[in-house]
Amino acid sequence: MPVLTPDTARSPSSTWPQVREAALARATALPFPTADEEIWRYSRIAELDLASFRPVASVTSISGVTDPVRVTHVPASATSVDASLAGLFESTHGNDLFGELNLVHMDVIVVSVARNVVASEPVVITHTIDDGGAMCFPRLVIDAAENSEVTVVERFVSSDDVRSLVVPVLDARTAQAARVRYLGINELGTGSWLIGQHQSVGQRDSDTLLATVALGGDYARVSTSARLEGQGSNTRQVALYFAGGTQMHDFRTLQEHAAPRTTSDLLFKGAVQESAKSVYTGLIKIHKNAKGSAAFQTNRNLTLSQGAWAESVPNLEIETNDVKCSHASTVGPIDEDQLFYLESRGVNPDVAQRLVVLGFFDEVLAQLPVGDLAAPLRRQVAAKLSIGIAS
Amino acid sequence: MSTLEIIDLHASVGDTRILHGVNLAVSSGEVHAVMGPNGAGKSTLSAVVMGKPGYEVTAGSILFDGREILGLPTWQRATAGLHLVMQYPTEVPGVLLKDVLSEALKGRGGDGDLGRLDTLLRTEATRINFEERFLDRPLNVDLSGGEKKRNETLQLSILKPTIAILDELDSGLDVDALRDCARRVMDATREEGLGALVITHYSRLLEELKPSRVHILVKGRIVETGGPELADVLERDGYEAFKRD
Numbered sequence: 001m002p003v004l005t006p007d008t009a010r011s012p013s014s015t016w017p018q019v020r021e022a023a024l025a026r027a028t029a030l031p032f033p034t035a036d037e038e039i040w041r042y043s044r045i046a047e048l049d050l051a052s053f054r055p056v057a058s059v060t061s062i063s064g065v066t067d068p069v070r071v072t073h074v075p076a077s078a079t080s081v082d083a084s085l086a087g088l089f090e091s092t093h094g095n096d097l098f099g100e101l102n103l104v105h106m107d108v109i110v111v112s113v114a115r116n117v118v119a120s121e122p123v124v125i126t127h128t129i130d131d132g133g134a135m136c137f138p139r140l141v142i143d144a145a146e147n148s149e150v151t152v153v154e155r156f157v158s159s160d161d162v163r164s165l166v167v168p169v170l171d172a173r174t175a176q177a178a179r180v181r182y183l184g185i186n187e188l189g190t191g192s193w194l195i196g197q198h199q200s201v202g203q204r205d206s207d208t209l210l211a212t213v214a215l216g217g218d219y220a221r222v223s224t225s226a227r228l229e230g231q232g233s234n235t236r237q238v239a240l241y242f243a244g245g246t247q248m249h250d251f252r253t254l255q256e257h258a259a260p261r262t263t264s265d266l267l268f269k270g271a272v273q274e275s276a277k278s279v280y281t282g283l284i285k286i287h288k289n290a291k292g293s294a295a296f297q298t299n300r301n302l303t304l305s306q307g308a309w310a311e312s313v314p315n316l317e318i319e320t321n322d323v324k325c326s327h328a329s330t331v332g333p334i335d336e337d338q339l340f341y342l343e344s345r346g347v348n349p350d351v352a353q354r355l356v357v358l359g360f361f362d363e364v365l366a367q368l369p370v371g372d373l374a375a376p377l378r379r380q381v382a383a384k385l386s387i388g389i390a391s
Numbered sequence: 392m393s394t395l396e397i398i399d400l401h402a403s404v405g406d407t408r409i410l411h412g413v414n415l416a417v418s419s420g421e422v423h424a425v426m427g428p429n430g431a432g433k434s435t436l437s438a439v440v441m442g443k444p445g446y447e448v449t450a451g452s453i454l455f456d457g458r459e460i461l462g463l464p465t466w467q468r469a470t471a472g473l474h475l476v477m478q479y480p481t482e483v484p485g486v487l488l489k490d491v492l493s494e495a496l497k498g499r500g501g502d503g504d505l506g507r508l509d510t511l512l513r514t515e516a517t518r519i520n521f522e523e524r525f526l527d528r529p530l531n532v533d534l535s536g537g538e539k540k541r542n543e544t545l546q547l548s549i550l551k552p553t554i555a556i557l558d559e560l561d562s563g564l565d566v567d568a569l570r571d572c573a574r575r576v577m578d579a580t581r582e583e584g585l586g587a588l589v590i591t592h593y594s595r596l597l598e599e600l601k602p603s604r605v606h607i608l609v610k611g612r613i614v615e616t617g618g619p620e621l622a623d624v625l626e627r628d629g630y631e632a633f634k635r636d
Contacts, residue, residue: 336445337481340443342483342491342494344477346470346498346550347491349466360484363484
């Protein structure tokens with residue numbers, strides 16, 4: 001059983017005294033999670049030995065920062081931060097052990113846009129982890145002021161031979177009438193673990209998109225929670241995940257409606273091949289005051305090989321009657337009728353399967369916030385697809 | 392000159408025997424109608440000829456240009472020149488018509504048509520009043536019944552099979568779409584020598600798509616074969632007269 005000790009939890013030169021020390025105290029008090037807890041069910045958490053990693057800052061590059069957007073980098077080694085930024089962390093809690101650990105060691109990037117400002121170009125942040133045994137704790141705060149608009153892409157990259165643990169947190173704050181689009185891309189090698197959290201809070205009439213593309217990692221888990229706090233706010237959560245070999249992708253989602261006339265939409269589509277695994281569990285939670293709200297949740301999974309496994313568990317928790325809600329979830333092989341249709345036109349079965357799988361993912365690719373990335377991501381999916389190559 | 396010969400064909404789905412010895416032959420340029428009531432085995436016949444999974448052939452054979460095709464996978468039957476226009480065209484999310492047709496043409500070695508695919512698609516779409524904007528849709532997704540059948544007919548006209556089975560082309564489409572599709576198929580039989588096996592429940596379709604032979608399929612057997620006048624008898628008397636054991 002892995003044990004968390006204060007030594008492994010303490011960063012080399014940790015001080016943002018209050019925030020970090022408080023998080024450390026909370027982290028130290030928390031038990032290490034086990035798969036007996038519903039939220040960790042099916043996960044590979046028991047395999048994780050935190051003591052075998054040491055905190056290291058990832059190499060981070062940032063591009064696409066155009067004038068009105070302010071990007072501030074506060075490395076883990078920083079001893080103090082600007083008072084205006086410190087305010088962003090005043091009441092922050094990590095919620096679970098990994099959230100707290102992130103606060104203890106966080107390497108922070110704050111992307112902020114002022115009131116009424118529209119950022120024309122996406123900010124692209126790339127974290128490269130090339131240090132064996134490293135664990136890193138990037139924290140991205142997107143602070144979009146009233147009626148502003150910003151798009152941020154965050155990439156996680158490592159090579160297959162690097163054994164690492166990445167514990168990222170996204171903290172998106174969408175103020176009244178603001179628009180935030182986020183895309184996280186997991187291109188980690190097969191030696192890396194990722195245990196991440198996405199949190200968004202939307203104020204009145206705001207619009208937030210949280211998108212994820214997961215292709216990499218050995219075990220890669222993202223918990224994404226979208227909280228609709230202001231009336232008339234809207235969120236969309238979309239994900240494309242594709243695991244092969246012995247990879248496992250693990251998603252936990254929450255759509256939380258805490259204000260009237262809020263809408264949330266979620267589309268997660270995944271595929272597993274060879275002996276890979278995936279888990280999706282999603283909750284729609286509608287509070288009593290969230291009258292006139294609408295929430296939709298769709299999770300579809302393709303199992304492309306006999307040995308591959310996918311689980312999908314949708315849940316609803318609704319405290320008011322005046323809502324529109326739907327959820328759909330499927331796990332299964334490629335639809336036989338779709339294949340027959342293409343084959344009856346004279347398309348050979350390998351090509352037909354590739355077309356159907358890529359088509360399956362296109363629905364998600366079409367919703368990504370940066371259209372230019374759809375084509376290269378589609379190529380990555382195509383390159384990973386073993387149908388028609390291995391046989 | 393192509394010929395599809397169905398010889399003493401017996402087929403089952405699960406434990407249910409559906410076809411009990413069907414005999415039929417269609418050649419290039421001919422239009423044959425297979426008419427029958429619900430449950431006669433019409434759709435089973437088309438599925439078996441195309442090799443759809445889930446159907447078991449228990450006896451008989453299907454020869455295409457003299458060659459047994461029962462052992463061939465579906466896509467090779469198609470590249471050999473057979474085509475199925477489906478009663479309920481499957482929706483294939485995210486897969487574009489153009490991509491499927493270009494893969495299908497590659498499978499046929501039809502490189503000549505591949506380069507002209509865009510032009511061909513537009514020309515053929517106009518010919519059957521298929522709106523061009525539908526050319527960029529994923530296959531059959533969000534198309535009405537009529538548009539789906541126009542889409543099927545469009546594919547037929549691009550892929551140029553030698554023998555086509557049309558499974559209830561007339562189901563779920565309006566009069567205009569029916570005429571557009573039927574005329575395009577009729578033109579193909581005249582201009583390109585297409586042989587068509589037209590499966591239908593109603594004689595309405597045959598007013599546009601004029602058969603030289605009409606076969607009546609009841610309970611998995613062809614019970615009567617005749618000229619086009621047989622469809623008129625059917626229209627007048629219904630299937631009851633043919634439902635003898």
